[in-house]
Amino acid sequence: MHVSHLSLTDFRSWPELELELGPGGTALVGQNGQGKTNLVEALGYVATLGSHRVATDAPLVRAGAERAVVRARIERDDRAMLVELELNPGKANRARINRAPVPRAREVLGILRTVLFAPEDLSLVRGDPSERRRFLDDLLVLRAPRMAGVRSDYERVLKQRNALLKTAFLARRTGGGDMRTLDVWDAHLATNGAQLLAARLELVDALRPLVATSYEQVSAGQGATALEYKSSLGEAAAGSRDRALLQAALLSELARVRPQEVERGVSLVGPHRDDLLLSLGDLPVKGYASHGESWSVALALRLASYALLRDDGQGGGGGEPVLVLDDVFAELDVGRRDRLAELVAGAEQVLVTAAVAADVPEALAGSRYDVHEGTVTRVR
Numbered sequence: 001m002h003v004s005h006l007s008l009t010d011f012r013s014w015p016e017l018e019l020e021l022g023p024g025g026t027a028l029v030g031q032n033g034q035g036k037t038n039l040v041e042a043l044g045y046v047a048t049l050g051s052h053r054v055a056t057d058a059p060l061v062r063a064g065a066e067r068a069v070v071r072a073r074i075e076r077d078d079r080a081m082l083v084e085l086e087l088n089p090g091k092a093n094r095a096r097i098n099r100a101p102v103p104r105a106r107e108v109l110g111i112l113r114t115v116l117f118a119p120e121d122l123s124l125v126r127g128d129p130s131e132r133r134r135f136l137d138d139l140l141v142l143r144a145p146r147m148a149g150v151r152s153d154y155e156r157v158l159k160q161r162n163a164l165l166k167t168a169f170l171a172r173r174t175g176g177g178d179m180r181t182l183d184v185w186d187a188h189l190a191t192n193g194a195q196l197l198a199a200r201l202e203l204v205d206a207l208r209p210l211v212a213t214s215y216e217q218v219s220a221g222q223g224a225t226a227l228e229y230k231s232s233l234g235e236a237a238a239g240s241r242d243r244a245l246l247q248a249a250l251l252s253e254l255a256r257v258r259p260q261e262v263e264r265g266v267s268l269v270g271p272h273r274d275d276l277l278l279s280l281g282d283l284p285v286k287g288y289a290s291h292g293e294s295w296s297v298a299l300a301l302r303l304a305s306y307a308l309l310r311d312d313g314q315g316g317g318g319g320e321p322v323l324v325l326d327d328v329f330a331e332l333d334v335g336r337r338d339r340l341a342e343l344v345a346g347a348e349q350v351l352v353t354a355a356v357a358a359d360v361p362e363a364l365a366g367s368r369y370d371v372h373e374g375t376v377t378r379v380r
Contacts, residue, residue: 001113001319002349003043004080005073010065011087012038019376025345025366028353029379034371036134036353040116040324043351046072046083047114047322048138049093049105049148058089074112076319083108109145113313113321117305117328117340121298125285129275136200139305142321143312147199154192154271160373161185161267169265186254193270194247197231200271201241204229210304218303218339219296223280232273295332299340306344323350329359337361 008017013035041051041060051060061068068087073080085105087092095105102108123131140147147247164182208227215225233249240246253269254261261268278285280296285297309321323344329337329352341361344350354360357368368379 001074001076001313001322003072003112003322004075005071006039006042007069007071008039008042009069010062011042011070012060012062013374014038015062015377018265019369021349021351022367023349025350025352027357027360027368028351028364028371028376029355029357029360029368030360030371031355034373036371037118037326039371039376040326040353041321041353042070043072043112043324044087044114044116045070046108047112048141049085049109050138052116052118052120055087056225057093057224060087061089062376081111091301092193103241106145106148109141109148113142113309113319114324115302115321116324116326117302118326119300119325119328121302122294124301125278125289125294132276132278133271133274135301136216137196139308140199140203142305142309143203144199147196150192150195150199154196156187157185157188157192157274158267158270161189162265165261165267166265168262176363182258186251189267189270190247190250190254192248194243196271197233197246197250197274198241198243200274201229201231204276205241206308207301207304210307211300214303214307214343215296215300217343218299218336219293220335220339222296223293225285225297225300226279228277229290230275230277232269232271233369292333292336295336299336303343306347320348323347325350325352325364327353327355329354329361 002023003021003105004375006017006019006021008014015038019039028039030036037053041053043053045060056061066088069084070087071082071084073082082098084099085108093105095102095108097108097111125134137147137151163184164185170183175346204227211227212225215223233246233253240249250269257268280289280293280297285294289297306321306323313319313321325344328340332340338361341363345363350364350366352360352364370377370379
């Protein structure tokens with residue numbers, strides 16, 4: 001799989017852009033603030049319907065414009081597919097596949113799959129649990145686009161249930177409140193939560209050996225890393241991947257903690273409270289790992305994601321993902337830089353952004369474009 005053409009209209013800093021791309025390595029070189037990351041961010045949006053930099057679509061639309069349009073032509077298995085996305089902040093986004101409108105934007109998920117390495121990846125190991133939950137859920141959707149619906153349904157139910165808990169909290173202070181509706185939302189939360197939880201547990205099982213191998217490769221064998229899923233269900237989720245058992249466990253735990261939830265006005269049980277625990281040896285990465293070790297773990301997570309998606313593609317699951325390395329080589333020491341370049345050089349398509357050409361390893365140089373003052377110029 002590779003992207004052969006990217007077209008932008010009023011996306012971020014780009015009023016108009018037409019960019020031809022090809023397989024192999026492509027370097028986008030330019031000083032900070034020239035719009036390099038905006039280009040690869042657009043590709044990431046086609047793959048995930050989200051940005052790795054912001055939580056909403058509004059910042060993606062160029063200042064003064066009402067909407068933004070991203071078009072990408074994806075080549076896979078001797079076929080070309082054109083994906084078009086129209087971003088309309090405050091309104092529903094629109095999507096087309098091969099010029100034909102689709103009912104929902106998420107119909108495009110799965111056509112393009114990307115794995116992005118970026119400086120923000122340090123938040124995977126040093127940031128809040130929400131960063132690691134997002135990493136898992138984004139990867140789930142890349143592997144199985146139907147999970148976007150499960151994720152969306154769970155978030156909708158959680159929002160409704162939290163609103164009801166806040167109402168119940170206020171009602172308790174006045175001696176009123178009807179709690180019967182909460183039972184209905186408990187059932188919805190358990191149903192959707194069990195699907196999301198089981199999928200995450202299965203994903204962590206698949207990632208575990210790949211992360212261990214990738215960390216050994218990136219760090220040149222300096223230590224061993226491990227990951228463990230920490231569920232708000234505790235031991236009830238430790239050994240089970242069965243949806244029905246997890247649903248029953250969620251319902252039971254919701255009933256047990258209901259008094260505390262009503263007292264605090266928030267849902268205390270479910271996948272939204274979970275975390276992915278990362279460790280080096282016997283110690284957690286967060287708070288104990290050095291800067292270099294933290295980078296190695298973050299890179300290992302991305303490399304493992306790439307390996308998993310690549311293996312899925314070889315089994316008929318959508319082709320090899322496109323690799324995007326956004327300004328990461330400037331963050332790495334020479335050893336990690338060379339090892340990362342060697343590990344990804346054989347990918348079908350690798351897009352690299354860098355402030356200076358010297359930051360792009362020779363193994364990934366390939367085609368080169370200079371990005372400067374709103375223009376993209378091919379150098380080689």
